[in-house]
Amino acid sequence: MTSSTPRLTPVTSDNFDAVCAIRLHPHQEHFVSPVLKSLAEAYVHGPLAWPRAIVDGDEVVGFVMAFLDHPWNGDPADRRSGLWRLNISADHQGKGYGRFAVRAVAEEVRRSGGSHLYVTWHAGERGPEPFYLGLGFRTTGELSGGQRVGVLDLAPSK
């Protein structure tokens, strides 16, 4: 990260255009849905979804959406929280914003009483797997919709 302190902010009418303008490198586009689709899903899923702009200074550098206390694969006895979407703008990748967003979502999940942060990813060349493994996620051995499932154990808040 070059200079300032990134933060997560709600998506509002003020930053909507900038959030929707986030673009990945073309070879990454099949790894995650476009932000516009995620925002539509957030609208449909209501409190289950936690969409946030990743902002540094005045600039929107990415988008993250968490799912909070979601019945996993429709099983009401298996409720999980985690990262649903993470899109760092192509020209802002490699500056620590992805790591920041994962940590910020982990903090939100911990605050809401969760002890694990889940994520799923498409395994594949130049995909996000090394990013997540580098942040301490381990694979659970499960597949969800053909994607690999990873989990990070969260230390309790102090």
Ligand SMILES: CC(C)(COP(=O)(O)OP(=O)(O)OC[C@H]1O[C@@H](n2cnc3c(N)ncnc32)[C@H](O)[C@@H]1OP(=O)(O)O)[C@@H](O)C(=O)NCCC(=O)NCCS
């Ligand atoms: C994957 C992604 C979120 C990473 O965000 P980022 O801001 O570029 O990552 P950071 O700068 O925070 O990197 C954190 C660490 O992960 C490493 N890293 C990041 N992307 C990596 C990749 N594709 N392969 C290997 N390592 C990677 C960085 O080198 C850095 O390592 P360090 O701690 O040794 O310095 C971003 O590249 C992206 O949006 N990709 C396209 C969409 C996508 O795949 N989203 C995830 C959907 S599940």
